[in-house]
Amino acid sequence: MAQGVGGASKKDQKTVRADASAAAPEGGIRRENLRRILTAAEQVFAEQGYGGATTAAIALRAGLPKANVHYYFSTKHELYRAVLADILKQWLDPLAHVTPDSDPAQALAGYIRAKMRATRDRPVVSKVFASEIIHGAAEIEGFLTSDLKKLVDEKSAVLDGWIAEGRMAPVDTRHFFFFIWAVTQHYADFDAQVRAVLGRKKLTRRDFDAITVEVVRFILRGAGLSLPTA
Incomplete structure (x- = not known):
């Protein structure tokens, strides 16, 4: 893939969530157009990298005039940041269910399933x-060192509390989150390898259901937890 965006300014060092707020949808048509643009953009950025992607290609993939893309996002850079913000929101929002009063197995299994x-x-x-x-995380470095670190610190404290109470086995809780991210994202990042080894041209929903059960069981076992029945 092409290199990521470089030379981030002070504005670029603000958290990606600020960009997501700036692009917040209002109304049904706006919401639909934004979803079409973001979906098309993530596909084009994945296939061509930031450097190779163009707003024209994104507009074509979205089935919208190029002018419509620029109505919502004035530059490719702005659109790229919105895509990153959307990704992080989808991945991190499910952590809201990891709370001190939660059942450890249920809460962690729920988060892993959401990631899968x-x-x-x-x-x-x-x-x-x-x-x-x-490529260096130039666009999200500020988010990684502030918002993400704060969130992981907060959720690690929850897991540390469960460990202190004997509700799960001792683990390095920050690395525990790294393990979850590594395993769940492996099936997207290395899908060609997974399909080749499993002898599949495409992973079906049934395949993913079976994989998810195994991933949940494997990660929970490392924390001394059993697979929830529900």
Whole structure:
């Protein structure tokens, strides 16, 4: 893939969530157009990288005039940041259910399943995110070192509390989240390898259901937890 965006200004160092707010949808037509544009953009960025992608190609993929894309996003850079913001929101919002009062197995299984659904339904977004990280994370460095670190610190504290109470086995809780991300995103980033080894031309919903059960069981077992029955 092409190199990520470089030379981030002070404005670019603000969290990606600010860009998501700026592009917040209002009304049904706006909401539909934004979803079409973001979906098309994540596909084009995944296939061609940031450098190779063009707003014309994104507009064509979205089935909209190029002018419509520029109505919502004045530059390719702005659109790229909105795609990253959308990815992070989808991946991190399910962590809201990891709270001190939650059942550890249920809460962690729910989060892992949500990540696997994201991998199944929108695999290209993981490739876009991986490319951004590989090329230095210029567009999301501020988010990674502030918002993401704060969120992981907060959720790690929840897991540390469960460990102190004997509700799960001792683990390094920050690395535990790394393991979850690595395993769940593997099935998107390395899908060609997975399909080759499994002898599949395409992973079906049934395949993903079976994989998800195994992933949940494997990760929970490392924390001394059993697979929830529901």
